Amino acid sequence: MPITTPDPTPPDPEEFTRGLAALERHLADAAAPTNTAVQPIHDAPVVRGETRRVQRLRAQVAEAHLLADLQDDDIPLLLDSPKVRKRRRQAHEAARLHELSRQPAQLAYTASKARRRVNIGLTVALVLALGWSTAGVQVFASEGAPQWSPGWVFAWFVEPFMSIALLCFVGAKAFFGTRGQPANDRVLDRIEWLFLGLTLGMNAWPHLPWSLPEGEEFSFARLVLHILGPVVAYAVVTGWPRLLARFAALDHRLTNPLTVAAYSENTDPDRDHRKPFGGVRNGLSEGAHRERLRDLIASGQLPKQPSARAIQRALGCATETASRLRDELADPNPDPR
Incomplete structure (x- = not known):
């Protein structure tokens, strides 16, 4: 089967004319000189004086503000240094050895x-x-x-x-x-x-x-x-x-104040029959122990919030009494008893 190519349609003279005009405009725009005129001096931005000295001083002022804010925080002062921890460990070991020596x-x-x-x-x-x-x-x-x-x-x-x-x-x-x-x-x-x-x-x-x-x-x-x-x-x-x-003839009876005494129904539960620490008398009521504790805290011999163990060693009272006194100090509004 033979293949035949049809003849193209001749262009319109008007289209040809428009194309030449567009080409001429494009070439004219490309050949036109670029506007490189320098802007007037009054249109330039104003220099603010940001020198290295100014930047260094601004950094120092900002650093001072940050340091002042951080120095108001006392948390780093509450942390134990290695020397403090070593001394606390030695003190704890000495206390344990002292307790052991009384058994x-x-x-x-x-x-x-x-x-x-x-x-x-x-x-x-x-x-x-x-x-x-x-x-x-x-x-x-x-x-x-x-x-x-x-x-x-x-x-x-x-x-x-x-x-x-x-x-x-x-x-x-x-x-x-x-x-x-x-x-x-x-x-x-x-x-x-x-x-x-x-x-x-x-x-x-x-x-x-x-x-x-x-x-x-x-x-x-x-x-x-x-x-x-x-x-x-x-x-x-x-x-x-x-x-x-x-x-x-040596007497090796119980002298350790941290050992709990045997329970007896016919005795006062607040009475401690062990030898007290520091020479405080036993058999005192809880109210007497409370007054004694307040005197010790007021004189600075005990901190404001002592532990139950510190209270027991200072007063020579029972463990339960020391725990109640500690809870009373920790609670600002204790229940009336």
Whole structure:
């Protein structure tokens, strides 16, 4: 099938004329010079003097206003610094240790440690004193016997068997003293005096003026040095049982004010039968505790809003009473009771 292209319609002369006129106007506008005339001076904006110095001063003034607003806020002053927190931790630890030191178990443990140290120290002192005395007694008992002869060797056993007997008596009296039954027996006391007198005499006799060899001068210092062992042994033997009796008589009853007393229906619920903190009497009424609390707050010994624990420690009252007094201070309009 053949394809035929129709001939286009010739343009209208008027359209051709309008097109040429539009083209000429476009070219004329494009070729026209641009208006670059400078505006008059009176039309320019006025300069306000915004220099760097002005901007810096404005920034300083704005900063001062912000700092003044922030300085009126006391919240940063209420925060604890690291030093304050460290001191509070140390104070809290000291308070806890003080409370622990008042408990019966801690008191008994402390007394036990003290008694152990005393026993060890006195035992060492007594053994050394008797050992020192042994050398002096050996000189007295040997009577100038040759060294390593039978008399010289057996002279070393004179003091030990007396010391062993003396230590047995002392140990028995100490044991009875720890059980609260001191052995106040004249016979035992005389036996101790006999052993100590013999020891003292045998140590002092070779160094007395009439016992010295011819040509040797008497020395008081040498005499004191040789009787020092028996004197120390006598002091230990005399004082040891009495010290142990004192340890046995110690009272480890409840003295901690934070421990709640046992309940009894026949007693006043506001009465605290524990030993008070600070020497305040127990058995006071709640009204008396209230007046006492007001006096403590007025004198500055307690803050205006103390805790229940602080009130209990200051007044020596029961926990429930301290809680009620704390609530009364916290509530500005307490209910009448």
